[in-house]
Amino acid sequence: MKRHPKSTLLAESKLQKLQITNDCSIATNLPNEILLSIFQYIKSNDLLFNVGKVCKRWRRLAQEPRLWRNRSLDDEDMLVNSLDLLALAPRLKRVSLSTEFHRDKVFKALLHGEKKLQSLKLSFREGSLSVAQLKELLPAFSQLKHLDLQLPSASHDEALFSAFHPLTELQSLRLTGFVSPVTELLSSITTHCTSLHTLILVDCLIFFRDEHLVALVSDGRPWKSLKLMTYFISEAAYNYFACLKNLEQLALIKCKSLTEQNLLQIATLPLLTNLTVTENCILSSTAISTCLQVQPMACLLDIDFTVYRADDDVALAIATTCTQLVRLRLAMCLVTDEGLRGIILNASKLQDLDLECNIIRGQCLYLIPNHLPNLVRLNLHLCYNVLVNLNEIVARLTRLKIIDPSGIVIEGRAVKRVHPHIS
Numbered sequence: 001m002k003r004h005p006k007s008t009l010l011a012e013s014k015l016q017k018l019q020i021t022n023d024c025s026i027a028t029n030l031p032n033e034i035l036l037s038i039f040q041y042i043k044s045n046d047l048l049f050n051v052g053k054v055c056k057r058w059r060r061l062a063q064e065p066r067l068w069r070n071r072s073l074d075d076e077d078m079l080v081n082s083l084d085l086l087a088l089a090p091r092l093k094r095v096s097l098s099t100e101f102h103r104d105k106v107f108k109a110l111l112h113g114e115k116k117l118q119s120l121k122l123s124f125r126e127g128s129l130s131v132a133q134l135k136e137l138l139p140a141f142s143q144l145k146h147l148d149l150q151l152p153s154a155s156h157d158e159a160l161f162s163a164f165h166p167l168t169e170l171q172s173l174r175l176t177g178f179v180s181p182v183t184e185l186l187s188s189i190t191t192h193c194t195s196l197h198t199l200i201l202v203d204c205l206i207f208f209r210d211e212h213l214v215a216l217v218s219d220g221r222p223w224k225s226l227k228l229m230t231y232f233i234s235e236a237a238y239n240y241f242a243c244l245k246n247l248e249q250l251a252l253i254k255c256k257s258l259t260e261q262n263l264l265q266i267a268t269l270p271l272l273t274n275l276t277v278t279e280n281c282i283l284s285s286t287a288i289s290t291c292l293q294v295q296p297m298a299c300l301l302d303i304d305f306t307v308y309r310a311d312d313d314v315a316l317a318i319a320t321t322c323t324q325l326v327r328l329r330l331a332m333c334l335v336t337d338e339g340l341r342g343i344i345l346n347a348s349k350l351q352d353l354d355l356e357c358n359i360i361r362g363q364c365l366y367l368i369p370n371h372l373p374n375l376v377r378l379n380l381h382l383c384y385n386v387l388v389n390l391n392e393i394v395a396r397l398t399r400l401k402i403i404d405p406s407g408i409v410i411e412g413r414a415v416k417r418v419h420p421h422i423s
Helices: 005-028 033-038 044-049 056-064 085-089 103-112 133-138 158-163 183-193 210-220 238-244 260-267 285-292 294-300 312-321 337-346 364-373 388-394
Strands: 094-099 119-124 146-150 172-174 198-202 225-229 249-253 274-280 304-309 325-329 350-356 378-381 402-405 410-411
Touching: 005 337, 044 085, 085 103, 103 119, 103 133, 133 158, 158 183, 183 210, 238 260, 260 285, 260 294, 285 312, 304 312, 304 337, 337 364, 364 388, 388 402, 388 410
Parallel strands: 094 119, 119 146, 146 172, 172 198, 198 225, 225 249, 249 274, 274 304, 304 325, 325 350, 350 378, 378 402
Antiparallel strands: 402 410
């Protein structure tokens, strides 16, 4: 006798439900160590709010400190109504938020959570936390090693400086929108943040002067990274950078007074891997090319030059000397297709190439797939004379993402990996 189709569907549905129930039963009864090894691959939001709902045992395991020891919380995790994640997730290592959540809610959630944070980044669309909030928040996280803050306009308040005093383990400090006198800032940092080796000041309404640079160097700490606005530093004061023998990353913003002699002093730094020089109109092409011949420059991994007189000779010197270069940005300069061709043919390890040179026409860009196989990003924004078919290039190098002169992103199609056992 033939079974009715509807009866067959009902039977199959019951069988499927039974199978799911059995699978869930097996899963919930797995040993703790196996479950923990599985849970470590689950996103923080799901781990806390979905896995924890399965049963009491899973809820307890989802709170296991070892699962959270190396986890981060960023904007992707901050879904609607998930501010509780800040307070509930135990022993987070990193929190990085550039969020539209109300700053007071984030502030309260952070204070009610665990205090094991090693990295904290906070930026709010509506503005920064107040001085009073920062003074309460920062001492609560005395184990912080990395801090990135958007500061209030009243950051000249002495109360803010005292907030940094407990951060004795702080290694990296990035401040945005800082308007306070630099002397007080440096005094607070060098006196209390004894482990600090990285200082970055972004969009600050301040400029480093000679006395500030002397204070940094004379402190004697092994600075590894400095990003400074240097408009008011004299030519003689630049020589102090030669004392920073442990420096790996140096960014000099608005360095209009930087000369060839100053750049030569910087070029001798033995551990330097990242060099940024912006808004300079003094350095000549010959001067830059000469400095790039200094032996330590061969180890540079990242170069960012907004040097108005840099030309094809500079581009070729960079490509042939800095053989380990991974990222290169040349903006507002005189590089033509000849210089670009030299970069493509010689800088074989490049992964990121950023050009803002309106002279470039780009005919040599067709050489990229054969000579820059590791390139994953090419930014041609504002290179309005580039008229080549960029789609043909990404079609040959599928990992490559190109930002065209008008700012449109062109991407190659990702190649699907085939399992080795599947023909």
